[in-house]
Amino acid sequence: MDKRNKPRWNCRATAPVAVIRPMAGGAPALQHVLCIATILLAALTLSVTAQESDKRLHADGKGWGLDKAKITDTRLPCVLLIGDSILNGYRSPVIASLAGKAYVDVWVNPYCQSEHYNKLLADVLTVNGPYDVVHFNMGLHGWPKGRIKEGAFEPLTKAYVEVIRQKLPKAKIIWASSTPVTVKGKPTELDPVINANILEQNRMAAKVMAEMNVPVNGFYSLLANKLDLAHGDQFHWKSDAYKILAQAATDSILRELKNR
Numbered sequence: 001m002d003k004r005n006k007p008r009w010n011c012r013a014t015a016p017v018a019v020i021r022p023m024a025g026g027a028p029a030l031q032h033v034l035c036i037a038t039i040l041l042a043a044l045t046l047s048v049t050a051q052e053s054d055k056r057l058h059a060d061g062k063g064w065g066l067d068k069a070k071i072t073d074t075r076l077p078c079v080l081l082i083g084d085s086i087l088n089g090y091r092s093p094v095i096a097s098l099a100g101k102a103y104v105d106v107w108v109n110p111y112c113q114s115e116h117y118n119k120l121l122a123d124v125l126t127v128n129g130p131y132d133v134v135h136f137n138m139g140l141h142g143w144p145k146g147r148i149k150e151g152a153f154e155p156l157t158k159a160y161v162e163v164i165r166q167k168l169p170k171a172k173i174i175w176a177s178s179t180p181v182t183v184k185g186k187p188t189e190l191d192p193v194i195n196a197n198i199l200e201q202n203r204m205a206a207k208v209m210a211e212m213n214v215p216v217n218g219f220y221s222l223l224a225n226k227l228d229l230a231h232g233d234q235f236h237w238k239s240d241a242y243k244i245l246a247q248a249a250t251d252s253i254l255r256e257l258k259n260r
Contacts, residue, residue: 063108064108064109064110065107065108065109066105066106066107066124066128067105067106067107067108068105068128069095069103069104069105071103076100076101076102076103077101077102077103077132077133077257077260078102078103078104078105078129078130078131078132079098079102079103079104079105079131079132079133079134079135079253079257080104080105080106080107080128080129080131080133080134080135080136081094081104081105081106081107081135081136081249082107082109082121082134082135082136082137082138083107083108083109083136083137083138083176084108084109084110084137084138084139084140085108085110085140085235085236086137086140086178086179086219086235086236086237086242086245087106087108087137088108089236089237089239089241089242089245090242090243090245090246090249091104091106091108091246092246093242093243093246093247093250094246094249094250094253097246097247097250098250098253098254101254101257102132102133102253102257105128105129105131107124111138112138112139112147112148113138113148113152113153113156113157113160114148114156115156115159117138117160118156118159118160118163121160121163121164122163122166122167125163125164125167125168126167129167129168130168130170130171131168131171132170132171132172132257132260133171133172133173133174133253133256133257134164134168134171134172134173134174135174135176135217135249135252135253136160136164136173136174136175136176137175137176137177137178137219138160138178139177139178139198139201139202139205140178140179140181140198140235153201153204153205154204154207154208157204157205157208158208158211158212161173161175161208161209161212161214170260172215172256172257172259172260173214173215174214174215174216174217174249174252174253174256175205175209175214175215175216175217176216176217176218176219176245176248176249177202177205177206177216177217177218177219177220177221178198178201178202178219178220179198179219179220179223179235179237179245180195180198180220180223180224180227180230181194181195181198181234181235182195182227182230182232182234183234184232184233184234185232186232187227187228187230187231187232188227188228188230189227190227191234194234198220199220202220215252215256217248217249217252218248219245219248222244222245222248223237223241223244223245226241226244229241229244
């Protein structure tokens with residue numbers, strides 16, 4: 001194919017931009033059409049299928065979706081934050097702390113380890129970015145029995161990291177552990193069942209990260225002795241707790257940007 005007929009992407013803009021030039025005979029290249037279809041499909045998937053059946057696990061903020069930074073200086077690095085509703089709590093202070101240092105895209109979603117999520121991640125990274133740092137967490141939506149098949153947690157988590165490395169071979173990756181889960185209406189008490197599952201999933205994820213040399217942000221340990229900052233609905237937290245998580249995320253991101 002003539003190089004002049006290849007799509008030109010501005011991946012750091014607020015939305016993907018494609019310039020399609022006709023091939024000989026006036027017909028657009030099939031590859032161009034497929035690329036645009038991929039973008040539309042990814043956007044549709046993000047907006048339509050991001051649902052959570054357990055009402056306790058609501059988005060606690062702006063909702064589910066991918067929010068992209070408006071790029072005005074392409075010399076600055078780009079960061080992608082991925083997480084569940086907890087991310088909605090600390091996203092704003094991270095963005096503020098990195099202002100003038102890096103642009104931050106935020107993908108808040110209700111997914112847990114699955115082949116579907118890994119494929120969706122690949123789609124998102126294909127049509128967005130490129131990113132210099134990816135800071136991610138997933139866990140609060142994976143504790144209900146049956147959501148993650150027995151024995152699948154570690155291989156699916158490993159595959160998730162592999163997707164990031166395949167799509168963004170130069171990016172630094174940081175994993176954040178899931179936060180504690182308390183008893184509803186008794187925020188200073190840990191839920192004996194759900195929190196036990198969270199601890200086990202954190203343990204398995206930490207094992208994968210150690211094997212894959214991925215730095216860890218210990219969100220769980222940061223809040224384990226600060227249960228008085230829990231919101232009281234089991235899963236979410238007060239603003240002071242989110243400030244703690246934001247500071248940890250910001251520090252780790254800046255450290256990885258420095259080490260690029």
